[in-house]
Amino acid sequence: MPRDRVRCVECREPIPDDTRVCPHCDAVQPSPLLDVATVVAGVFAFVFGAILALMTLGTTRLAGFMLLVVGFGLGVGGYTRHIDRRAGRRGR
Numbered sequence: 001m002p003r004d005r006v007r008c009v010e011c012r013e014p015i016p017d018d019t020r021v022c023p024h025c026d027a028v029q030p031s032p033l034l035d036v037a038t039v040v041a042g043v044f045a046f047v048f049g050a051i052l053a054l055m056t057l058g059t060t061r062l063a064g065f066m067l068l069v070v071g072f073g074l075g076v077g078g079y080t081r082h083i084d085r086r087a088g089r090r091g092r
C-alpha cells in the first residue's frame, strides 16, 4: 500500500494519521475506514438482498428488494465519496 501523507481536507496541512480533528483549522477529518465499511456493508446487503429477491417469494422477496436498493445506495455512495476525496486530494 502506498504511504500517502494524510492532509487536512480543509487547509491541506499535514496531520497525523489517527487525528480526527485538524489541529490547524479544527475541521473534522473523514475516515477512509468508514468509507470501506460503508461499501462492504453495502455489498453485503446487495448480495443478501439479491439472494432473497431471487430465492424467495412474498414479503421476504420485498425485503430482499429493499436490501438490494439500500445496499446499492450504500456501495455507490461510499465509493463516490472515496473517489471524490481522492480527486480533491490530487488538486482543485
Ligand SMILES: [Zn+2]
Binding pocket: 008, 009, 010, 011, 012, 013, 022, 023, 024, 025, 026, 027
Ligand atoms: Zn485543517
